Amino acid sequence: MVNVESLRPTRQRRAVSDVLSTITKFSSAQEVHAVLISKGEKVGLATVYRTLQALAETGAIDVLRNEDGEALYRACGTDHHHHLVCTICNKTTEIAAPEVEIWTEKIAREQGYLISGHTIEVFGLCKNCR
Amino acid sequence: MVNVESLRPTRQRRAVSDVLSTITKFSSAQEVHAVLISKGEKVGLATVYRTLQALAETGAIDVLRNEDGEALYRACGTDHHHHLVCTICNKTTEIAAPEVEIWTEKIAREQGYLISGHTIEVFGLCKNCR
DNA sequence: CTTTTTGCAAATCTTTTGCACTCTA
DNA sequence: TAGAGTGCAAAAGATTTGCAAAAAG
Numbered sequence: 641m642v643n644v645e646s647l648r649p650t651r652q653r654r655a656v657s658d659v660l661s662t663i664t665k666f667s668s669a670q671e672v673h674a675v676l677i678s679k680g681e682k683v684g685l686a687t688v689y690r691t692l693q694a695l696a697e698t699g700a701i702d703v704l705r706n707e708d709g710e711a712l713y714r715a716c717g718t719d720h721h722h723h724l725v726c727t728i729c730n731k732t733t734e735i736a737a738p739e740v741e742i743w744t745e746k747i748a749r750e751q752g753y754l755i756s757g758h759t760i761e762v763f764g765l766c767k768n769c770r
Numbered sequence: 771m772v773n774v775e776s777l778r779p780t781r782q783r784r785a786v787s788d789v790l791s792t793i794t795k796f797s798s799a800q801e802v803h804a805v806l807i808s809k810g811e812k813v814g815l816a817t818v819y820r821t822l823q824a825l826a827e828t829g830a831i832d833v834l835r836n837e838d839g840e841a842l843y844r845a846c847g848t849d850h851h852h853h854l855v856c857t858i859c860n861k862t863t864e865i866a867a868p869e870v871e872i873w874t875e876k877i878a879r880e881q882g883y884l885i886s887g888h889t890i891e892v893f894g895l896c897k898n899c900r
Numbered sequence: 901c902t903t904t905t906t907g908c909a910a911a912t913c914t915t916t917t918g919c920a921c922t923c924t925a
Numbered sequence: 926t927a928g929a930g931t932g933c934a935a936a937a938g939a940t941t942t943g944c945a946a947a948a949a950g
Contacts, residue, residue: 684931705835710915711915724878753892755893758890758893764887765884767882770884777904779949798939815908
């Protein structure tokens, strides 16, 4: 399970992390909550929101926004990477993008910006859905 | 002003487009509405939402989501490009990224995905804000 | 005259908060 | 025991939607 210092390992947090380690697609707080409930775990929706947020803040899990502006979470590898997301099944593949990181730096320098971060998400249909 | 076929050029739409062509940063529907009001234009908030949405759908303007999940709009160049956004003043610079587009294709092919689109946004502090 | 658009206000929906209560360290 | 964490239910806020009136072609 995703482990984070300074966050007490409560039953609820353990449950959320467990679910996250099971799911391979980006899921909303509501979806994670639904899974918990269906598994018989008693966890409040607010707690799921708070936990997911906390985990995301420490960088333990990744977040992205779907087209509707909902926050989607997913347990991911620890090093910097981006995602290839299936627009039908939401299957997610982590991708490393060294050349893009470099490009990012270059662009920023050219424009006189001091970079703080970037978002790169590629959408499409995965093998099974196409 | 941004012109789109099949959308009747009403006073409200003209007003929204005019504001968009004035603003150089990504703005929320609420912000656009506020500007309209402050200029004495009488346009309903719902209309602003509907107009912005319609324009975005036709590709006449660009949309992106901020960290809070709010939709931000901006009139942009017609060809495919991405953005460099200042996290303080929201100043936006359009950037072309041929190498990234190529990389995107390559990754998708490798993973067996059929690409439908991608999101690339670079955030940082602009010259004036750093 | 027919089809779009609008404006409002009401309804949605996701996410956040206040608070009293329950755990963990 | 003190500080963190939790559950609800209420509060926020951004969007959407229903509908009757107004505008456009």
